[in-house]
Amino acid sequence: MLRVKSPQDFGAGVVFVLIGLAGYYFGSELAFGTAARMGPGYFPMLLSGLIVLVGLVAGFRGVTVEGPPIEPVQLRPIMFIIAAILLFGFLIESIGLALTAILLTVFAAYARPEVKLSETIVLGVGLALFTVVVFVYLLGQALPAWWGR
Helix, strand or coil: CCCCCCHHHHHHHHHHHHHHHHHHHHHCCCCCECCCCECCCHHHHHHHHHHHHHHHHHHHHHHHCCCCCCCCCCHHHHHHHHHHHHHHHHHHHHHHHHHHHHHHHHHHHCCCCCCCHHHHHHHHHHHHHHHHHHHHHHCCCCCCCCCCC
């Protein structure tokens, strides 16, 4: 009988194999072509094959190498991060990218049980400056950097 020694590796292997097989299925109608004349299905099929291979290796490790058990799902981090993403969509137009980045960094930090507010605010300010400089000024994205544009 096959005994799973590392449920995390085995579960990851199953997920990778399923994703790779889905890629094969959805890319099967695309022309594959050759290495010299690649068709639209060449890269998706190659990538799907690599994903299946990674899944098989991870699954093999799951039955041969001892590993930790699968931890229970923690809803608090999931809910905070999803809420932060949704809040971004609501806040970006009204208060701008800089303030939104600061507020949502502080909000998302509460996904963890222990939050150091001073460190989180410093991180938020740094992220705000970085995102404004990169996305608004360097890349020219149509995002309001500050409230009221």
